[in-house]
Amino acid sequence: MQNLNYQPGVIFGIDIAKGSSRARELPKYAVAVLKEGEVTHHTMVRLPRILKMVHEEHPEYLAVDNIFELAPGKKELVRFLEKLPEGVRLVQVTGGLHKKSLLHLAKENGLSFNQFDPNEEAEACARLASMGIGSEVSLFEDITKIKVSRARSLGRGGWSQNRYRRKVHGAVRERSREVEAILKKASKEHGYTYTSRISSGFGGYVRAEFTVYAKRNQVPVGSGSTADAQIRVSNVVRDKIQYTPLKKLKRRPTIVGIDPGTTVGIAILSFDGELLLLKSIRGISHDEVVKLIAEYGKPAVIGTDVTPTPGSVERIRRSF
Incomplete structure (x- = not known):
């Protein structure tokens, strides 16, 4: 050859x-x-x-x-x-x-x-x-899910079982707080955001779930378990396979405004102030928003009307 x-x-x-x-x-x-x-x-x-x-x-x-x-x-x-x-x-x-x-x-x-x-x-x-x-193949969103839960069944009831339940829920709470401390530090260093959902139980937490708006390799938390609690870290799979050319074409810089929600509002301006797009779309997916914005150029600025930046807008920003 x-x-x-x-x-x-x-x-x-x-x-x-x-x-x-x-x-x-x-x-x-x-x-x-x-x-x-x-x-x-x-x-x-x-x-x-x-x-x-x-x-x-x-x-x-x-x-x-x-x-x-x-x-x-x-x-x-x-x-x-x-x-x-x-x-x-x-x-x-x-x-x-x-x-x-x-x-x-x-x-x-x-x-x-x-x-x-x-x-x-x-x-x-x-x-x-x-x-x-060629094109890079991506099946994962720039989102990482972290779930902290008990490592084994609590078994049947009773006084001794209640003490054990308190111990396990306490362990889940402790591991959850450790994870959140890591995420707080990492999010400040790397500029991404995360959300959490806690289910409280007798003596602590039944489970804690964290949604981190970053790629898996940017999240310094790994899967693992102890006697009482376990951590599971996973990628979020895209609805459709995404293909990104290895050689990207040069695109003009744009200014993008996004109003997130069930109905997404999108405005795109050129650097000369020309209005390229003004549109509201109901039920549009993250990938479709990114694709639509990319058709008009590469965003130099992405703005929204609330602070802190909503997770959905942050995900769009990170896609570029």
């Missing part, structure tokens, strides 16, 4: 070699590890082994020509992405919703490969991603 100029870092190119992600038997893959312009090939590798390699090498990208070669559907793809280390991104080199063929992209970018050889297809994926070709 022809060699061009490449970006630094490790990239895994992956192509299915045998079987199907929808088959009962686990498929096998060709993996091309691109590092400093040189490629190492691994053949007939199953997905668990690929995940082990990813944790060992910590590549920047996992580059594929079709994300559904890795999983048969969105639910399984979410499970796969949740197993990746922080910072490893999945890239579909053929684009997002409107894909181009791998062969066409390779020719456009001066590459040639045997389309009947999975090893060469995997290498083509890796090299295209290194050039900034």
Whole structure:
């Protein structure tokens, strides 16, 4: 395969070699590890082994020509992405919703490969991603959920059981307060917001739930448990898969005003004061708001009429 100029870092190119992600038997893959312009090939590798390699090498990208070669559907793809280390991104080199063929992209970018050889297809994926070709695949919102609850059942009633219930609820309250202290500090340092919902119980808390408007890797709280209380940290899955081009087109700066609520009001101005959009939309999703704003440019300023900034507006701001 022809060699061009490449970006630094490790990239895994992956192509299915045998079987199907929808088959009962686990498929096998060709993996091309691109590092400093040189490629190492691994053949007939199953997905668990690929995940082990990813944790060992910590590549920047996992580059594929079709994300559904890795999983048969969105639910399984979410499970796969949740197993990746922080910072490893999945890239579909053929684009997002409107894909181009791998062969066409390779020719456009001066590459040639045997389309009947999975090893060469995997290498083509890796090299295209290194050039900034393709779209990053995102299945998670910039929101993290944290739930603190009891670690085991309280059992039946009775005086001794009431003492135990008080002990467990006290432990949940203690862990919840520890989590909130961490979030208060982190939110000030990183500029994100969070909300909490507490369910009180005999002697403490039954549970506490925190919604943090930040990516999982920005939240310094991990899942874990003690004898009496447990913490579960999870991503919030998007309604639809989002594709973000690795090479973003230059967009003009804009000034955006947002009035959040069931009906969202949006106003967009150019830097020259030209009104580009003035619209109220009922029941619009976060992703749809972001997409609409992006069509008119890149916001330099996003304003709203209340303080502190509502969580929904903060999420929109962080999307840019």
